[in-house]
Amino acid sequence: LNKVRPVIKPNGSLRLTANFIALNNLVILDKYSLPDMMEMLYKLNDKVYKTKIDLKDGFYQIHLHPEDRHKTAFRIKNRLYEWTRMPMGFKNSPAVFQRFMDTILCEEIGRSCFVYVDDILVFGRTKKELDEGLRRVLKKLIKAGLIANKDKIELSKTEITFLGHRLLNNKIISELDNGQAIKDLKKLNNVEEVRRFLGTVNYYRKFIENCANKLEP
Numbered sequence: 001l002n003k004v005r006p007v008i009k010p011n012g013s014l015r016l017t018a019n020f021i022a023l024n025n026l027v028i029l030d031k032y033s034l035p036d037m038m039e040m041l042y043k044l045n046d047k048v049y050k051t052k053i054d055l056k057d058g059f060y061q062i063h064l065h066p067e068d069r070h071k072t073a074f075r076i077k078n079r080l081y082e083w084t085r086m087p088m089g090f091k092n093s094p095a096v097f098q099r100f101m102d103t104i105l106c107e108e109i110g111r112s113c114f115v116y117v118d119d120i121l122v123f124g125r126t127k128k129e130l131d132e133g134l135r136r137v138l139k140k141l142i143k144a145g146l147i148a149n150k151d152k153i154e155l156s157k158t159e160i161t162f163l164g165h166r167l168l169n170n171k172i173i174s175e176l177d178n179g180q181a182i183k184d185l186k187k188l189n190n191v192e193e194v195r196r197f198l199g200t201v202n203y204y205r206k207f208i209e210n211c212a213n214k215l216e217p
Helices: 021-026 037-043 093-104 127-143 176-183 191-203
Strands: 003-008 014-019 049-054 074-076 079-081 113-116 119-124 154-157 159-162 165-168 171-174
Touching (some): 049 159, 093 113, 127 154
Antiparallel strands (some): 003 014, 049 119, 049 154
């Protein structure tokens, strides 16, 4: 059985998280690639107007096949449950969801929007171009039965945050809180802490001059 625990979200609601280590070790990795984040961001440089759409509980909008649900079983207070929707923590969830979104929006990706898992950014050089693209994207999302998180939608912005980066006036700026976290970092004490630090640095290496030379053994 898989282990689960409840986590309180920032808005006060509960989310059930699962530990799928055992299941993940048995499952063949889905090698469907996620988009190159920096490539998407650079292609947005000349796009003046942007709208961001966040899908509500993205993974949960994907139904699990009935024959596979027993593999996600967990127990709470001596009762046995199974996930009926695709859960977080399963190693193939991001790849499955990205493929799903790429299929739904294949005609619009690169033309009027970019998609990174459950984050959608619709763009246009003009307000009219943005609105036309947004209508096409929304029609496809509605047809697929997908639900957006109304509290996280940002409409017709010239300055917007997408995938941890601020996009404004043909500039890409890394979010201040992440940069400050690197500056405030204390001495690293073990290999795991070093790996986490390098992962953070590599995420922002395009914003660090001579990054490779500054990463000493």
